[in-house]
Amino acid sequence: MPEIPLFQVDAFTSKAFKGNPAAVCLLENPAPDQWMQQVAAEMNLAETAFLTPDPAGLRLRWMTPTTEVDLCGHATLATVQVIRELHANNELPHWIKPHWNQSCLQLQSRSGILTAEAAANGIVLDFPATLPTATPVPELLPTALNLSPEHILWCGQSRFDLLLQLNHATTVRQLTPNLPLLAQLPVRGVIVTALGDAADHDFISRFFAPASGVPEDPVTGSAHCALAPFWQPHFGRNTLFGFQASPRGGHVRMDVHEHRVRLTGNAVTVFRGTLLV
Secondary structure (H helix, E strand, O other): OOOEEEEEEEEOOOOOOOOEEEEEEEOOOOOOHHHHHHHHHHHOOOEEEEEEEEOOEEEEEEEOOOOEEOOOHHHHHHHHHHHHHHHHOOOOOOOOHHHOEOOEEEEEEOOEEEEEEEEOOEEEEEEEOOOOEEOOOOOOHHHHOOOOHHHEEEEEEOOOEEEEEEOOHHHHHOOOOOHHHHOOOOOOEEEEEEEOOOOOOOEEEEEEEHHHOEEEEOOOHHHHHHHHHHHHHHHOOOEEEEEEOOOOOEEEEEEEEOOEEEEEEOEEEEEEEEEOO
């Protein structure tokens, strides 16, 4: 197998070693799914993105260390950051060049066509909204979160995840979930959220996905596709600012437009290299 470009990028941050790290693998030639899953396990990050040629243009796939997922924001943002930097350095691979049109990109994915734009204030991703609908609190969930039931103000389910609105930002920050118990829930992950407690964000959140091989994700773009339409009626405006309160932390700007959410964030490339196998 020829040498394959591989990058690691911290997404939804403007500082290295903050935000959410993702690996980006540029695959000009097809590779077996099993091999890609092994690469994702070797990288051992929340997500590894694989960009490949597609009859319709470019295809982006995302894998955790254990499974392929349908949508991932931070690894998409990381991929666009890599393409932007390669273009700026006149290093963009020939098979990507035709699709990088005035700093804009269209990507085929398991969640349909995604568009991205490298703008002055960051990278903007156009993703489908995943508005959660109300559902009873699963019986084991308060125990799995080490949380008193009265702290849960609302429970709903989006396309991928459970979403819980909690009583206070401090409750969100101080959660210490039982991850093996949380992994028993039949969802990709669990989003917890509350009103913000600082001037730089409207709401706060955290995201746990042990069933998908991700105990706690540092900053989750796809979770904000559910958080944005959930919080939008509360604030009465379409532009929202979120802070994901993981140990690394990260900020996400969201613009809600009907059934789409535009996520804006920055990214920093930490290293680049080549896969040799």
